[in-house]
Amino acid sequence: MASNRLTNAAGNAIADLSIAAAASEIASGRVTSEALVSACLERIATLDPEIEAFAWCDPAYAIEQAKQADRWRQSGNGCGPLHGVPIAIKDIIDTSDMPTEYGSPIFSGCRPQQDAQCVAALRSAGAVIIGKTVTTELALLTPAKTKNPAAPGHTPGGSSAGSAAGVAAGMVPAALGTQTAGSVLRPASYCGVYGFKPTLGLISRRGVLMQSHTLDTVGVLTRSIEDAAVLVDAMSAHDPEDPVSYPRSQPNLAGLAMDTPPSEPVLAFLNTPSWADADPRMHEAYAELAGALGGVLEEIDAPILADIIEWQRIVQLAENAAYYGALLDNHADQLSPGLRDRLTVGSAVPVRAYLEAIAAREQAYEKIAELYARYTAILTPPAPGPAPGLEEGITGSPVFNGLWTYLGMPTISIPLLEVDDLPLGVQLVGLRRDDGRLLRTARWLENYTANATA
């Protein structure tokens, strides 16, 4: 089982425990939160000067939180599902006790007064917030300083660059990211970790920097599917203050994810408009995967995809211009040239095109949802290839991600492939509000391919 492949309750490998294993060890008293957090901080001290995944990390403050968690348990109190487990937070998500600088000098030294709703939920579940991870400028496309631990000399992707790199380097079991186009799935693929963006509305976005109210989604970067489920479970709650949040009971994704599918899944390989232009090495890797999957994978066309990609682009551009427009007005000299250009282009989006793109969403979703009458999940690359080299000065293209973000569908990248020693993920997409089945299918796929290549 992937989630346990690095589990080791002793010695320095304690930092490699899965979330579930770590929480269980801590709750039982076999491991202290202090020991776990210390082990992670050691890794950070050793590796982060090179990787630069963290925007802010105060070891003493992390240890203080860990000691509190230990005292809490020792006093006989109950332990939440993340009790004492360190989690890192992308630096566009507000924390009341740490700076939140949104990857922009404009917000240098900014300290929000309140935790974001998702951070508050993690604390309620017992998590230690170990620090803030590097984001690209305002969670958009200008590359950040972070390196890719799994692919030296290549971008870690963006915008959740530090979250993906921190998990990939083993500095922390998991980290929060956000996705407006492809900011969770793409870095996950490039760094060889799991990236899960749940259904829009499952996790509240209150206290998260807003660049697009239609698209912004909180997600997670983890070492396993189970960890992604546990982490999202802890943050899943209806928040009436977030208009996309919807009332429901806790989904128990962790339970569903570990179940065996009642019948063998059938996957749809979507021939997206971007596939033909993707990296030839990726074509080869996916051909191999298709060979291993055999009849389980069927290639299909969905002509609406080109429109969906364009609608996502229009919506993001226009909403970016609206939410960041005041920065262009008042702080243009502190924005990167690329972002300035983007906001100028966004301001020029015709309002009718914007509103038509918004209006098209539900029908487009219905169209795609019809595929699920036959298919358990859609399988598609999470990026056009492995991570681009740093010399290209880009974080890669979100063209394989934006459409699913627009449709609000849950999507996960699983680190199943490799080309030229560079990680490459496989993306599975599920129906809205059907996150548990998506994760179950993802685990099934992981096991299936492991057996096929064993």
Place this chain on the structure above:
Amino acid sequence: MASNRLTNAAGNAIADLSIAAAASEIASGRVTSEALVSACLERIATLDPEIEAFAWCDPAYAIEQAKQADRWRQSGNGCGPLHGVPIAIKDIIDTSDMPTEYGSPIFSGCRPQQDAQCVAALRSAGAVIIGKTVTTELALLTPAKTKNPAAPGHTPGGSSAGSAAGVAAGMVPAALGTQTAGSVLRPASYCGVYGFKPTLGLISRRGVLMQSHTLDTVGVLTRSIEDAAVLVDAMSAHDPEDPVSYPRSQPNLAGLAMDTPPSEPVLAFLNTPSWADADPRMHEAYAELAGALGGVLEEIDAPILADIIEWQRIVQLAENAAYYGALLDNHADQLSPGLRDRLTVGSAVPVRAYLEAIAAREQAYEKIAELYARYTAILTPPAPGPAPGLEEGITGSPVFNGLWTYLGMPTISIPLLEVDDLPLGVQLVGLRRDDGRLLRTARWLENYTANATA
């Protein structure tokens, strides 16, 4: 009590029964629906050739519905709160058994397959749908053919022109209207009837022509406050298909409206930016009203109002362009020049201005809502003066209405005043989701002024 002032269970005045009285007479068997509907049809036959309130009315079909209602009761079945009562429907609201032409030759002969949700609700409550009332072109500003029965030679206002005129002429006890800026309240004021636009989301907009998903609201034109409450009660239900609809139990507005306020209301007269430019005759009439109200009415400033008026304008223009843009592309020759210009202007609204106007709404509402810590309701004119003369070629300005539509607040126009024999309403505005208290305050105001002038 205003709702009973014309009540008469016998003879030709049967057409003047209030909704509640009519339903009660029919349920008890003292009056048949056929008799009531026939009396209304007689009025329509006599008056409508001149007034032109109806876009479509088939007397035989109306009588057929009435006879069905009578047979239903005679078979011992239970009667809904509108059993056998004729209601007219604005012709932008879909009806499965009558044409719906949206006031535009582009939709000449159009017959929707389904009833709008609110029409279906009326039928469930037992109503007889007596016909479709004239709307201005696509519910916007180009005048319709309808005349004002209460002010000959003057516009009935718009866009719910036929609904207001039909009720004012006594052809029908009540009619549905819709409001995106001021299309219920303004014609109510001009025609001397009651116009009530409930909280956005109380009545589903499914099956109603959409010109602005942010602003469009279903409302009613009636002969009394109680009738408005009874009618909205019958249509109030959560509809998950309408994104602004919200879950709740039935509000029982009719019960609340007839209660006595627990303490004497205090009303805020809002000095809106449009007040200074309003008709001087209206200034006089309102000064008299203020004199009669004495300490009950306090004049206050709210500097944010100018911004709110502008935000409503921006949102409506932009969304009009989006929803009607295809008509401009494909049927420009069948649109009025005024509407063509409007759609062209709307298409040029900068997307950033639009999104900022959308984003400003909740905070603006919070600002206005603060006033309700002291005031029971806001009192303001429903229009800049009495109905403009037909020679002006306009339906009047919605500048006193659009801001409340934008804020989603319930608002009612009460026909309390008159200048030069022209009706003039008084508008009361309540907190969102507090429609019952608004109606109760409106009844209190009506009684208070009746006693003050008696």
